[in-house]
Amino acid sequence: MMKTTTLVIAGLIALSGPAVAQAATATPAATTAANPLADAFTKAAATYEVPRDLLVALGYAETHLDNHEGEPSASGGYGVMHLVSNPTNKSLEEAAKITSLSAAKLKTDDASNVLGGAAVLRAKADALGLDATARKDPAKWYGAVAAYGQLADDTTARIYADAVYEALASGVDAEGVQTEPVQVTPDRGKYADDAPRALAAAVDYPGAIWKAAHSSNYAVSNRPTGDKIDRIVIHVTQGSYAGTISWFQTGPRPNPTSAHYVIRSSDGQITQMVREKNRAFHAGNYNRRSVGIEHEGYVNNASWFTDQMYRSSAALTRSIADRYGIPKDRSHIVGHNQVPGSDHTDPGPNWNWTKYMSYVTGGTGGGGSTNPHTAEEVCGPGYKTIDSQALGTSGTVYLMYSSSAGKNCVATIKKTSLGKASATSAFLEVKGAARKTDSGNFDYYAGPVQAAAADKCVKWGGSVGTATYTSEFEHCS
Structure with a gap:
């Protein structure tokens, strides 16, 4: 580990554990003052024998512990633990059955929502046969965490579970809830061989991961031969990265939805889901003429909009604009809320258009001999x-x-x-x-x-x- 002049790193897929020696199975209690949400996590973890810091990390990966005032995510998830009610994911109903709490209370009451999340996570652990000894080791919960998200396939489930263990490893400080970084090497089990990979033959943007959207969520086209591409539309997912990918993989359904790209908050990872030549269903009147980019997060919570996300997205936008001759200005790079006839508000007031467009256009373009950044x-x-x-x-x-x-x-x-x-x-x-x-x-x-x-x-x-x-x-x- 890092002592005076040297540094050691261990970890997971992205952010990792602490730079101080800790037992791999340690789950130190969070340092909290009196806080109802923190207390709710402590109580729920004890009730269902779930590692408390892992439960917090799961909630953070889903929502940054923001209940969004009881409003659902794009995929129908509620509360800090994102209990979902849609045709393919019934974690809200599962939580209601286990806890005997009403769906209405689980949606709107933080303590009930956290309890419901713990109940569902424990049920997933029981289904995998985790005994009392295994339940004390956060590394053994990887499969249960992956199952909690109810994702469309194992690769997407790994993306989801890795995000939770990344939050566990880096520690959480949000909404008055804190956890210390915990060094864990997760036991990925059947997910060990499901690391996401870029498929050069499929992606239009080098380095992107390819995960195809369900065929009902986009229209096969021949752009730009059939329709000129002259707009890039910026979206916010109103949900997690892995959850959005899974939602676009799911269909058919009454409201088909997709985007060409989805970008992760923590590190700017890009997943392409629809080829640019095809029409993703993302922007109503602009579907024929645009490429859509979804950004992980919620419009009312600025913490999702990291510099890594901005710069990764800007590089993608710059590539698309250069390939199709799209001017790099705010008339052609627009928010979902700017699309004629749209009733959406994303990317919302927390999206920093000034920063984003400076990255898209290359800043001042001064090209001087001294880098202004250190x-x-x-x-x-x-x-x-x-x-x-x-x-x-x-x-x-x-x-x-x-x-x-x-x-x-x-x-x-x-x-x-x-x-x-x-x-x-x-x-x-x-x-x-x-x-x-x-x-x-x-x-x-x-x-x-x-x-x-x-x-x-x-x-x-x-x-x-x-x-x-x-x-x-x-x-x-």
Whole structure:
């Protein structure tokens, strides 16, 4: 682990565990003041013998612990635990049956909703045969967590469960509920071989993961030959990344819905679900002429709109605009709420159009000789450089550490083509876990890529253009 000048990282698929040694099975209690929601998690976890911090992490991955004032998500999920009632997911009804609470109360009362979530999660664990000993180990709950989401296939279920364990590993601080980072290596069981992969033959945007939407949720077309593509529509999912992917995979249903792309909040991961030549059902009057991009989150909660999401989406939008000759302006890159005849409000007032469009257009485009950004700025307050590697004259990749956050960070800072989009990447790989990468056509830098854990070696590196660096596994103690 990180001590004075070295850093160790361990973890999961994206963000990982703490940079202090902890037992793999530890589930430290959250540090909370008197808070009804925090108390609700403690009570529900005890009632159904569910690891309390795992229950919090599940709620955070679903909703950031926001009850959205009882309003349903796009897929019909309610409350901080996203209890769902739709034709393919009946977790709300399952919770009502187990707890003997009414559906109305489960929808609107936080304590009841959390109790219902714990009940459903425990039921999934029981179905998998977790005994009392196994239930004390958060690593053993991976299959139950994957089952809780009731996703369309195993690959999507893994995306969902990994997001929960990512939140467990990084710790939660939301709506007055806190958990400490917990070092866990999840037992993925049957999901071990279901890591999402990019399929070059299927995707229009390199690096995207391909997950096809149900055929009833889009129309096979021959764009731009049949219809000119001259708009890009920005959406917010009103739900989680994995849940939205699963919803688009589900059909037929009365309200067919899809988008060409879905982007994850935590790291900007992109999943393509409809080929650009085809018409996704996302924007009414603009379906024929546009490409739709969904962003994980809720319009009334700005915490979902991370810099990683903005920059990943902007790189995608820039690619689409360049390929179809779409002007990079607000007349052609529009919100769902701007589509004629739309009754939607997304992306909403928390979406930062100024930041987003600056990333789309390449900022000021000054192209000066000095990069205005530093690795410290990219990674955030408290991060200090513990290692670095020059990428020839093209840039430098930095490995950093924050003692207050207990995390590593990798950032690649360009020295050439400043203010102009060019291929840049940064990555961080914990030994025994999947590599996490931020790559695309960026104006000034790639990153931040962050993780933290105890007693693990880390491989790190990055690239600018053809200049690349990949370390050995190092910084192990």
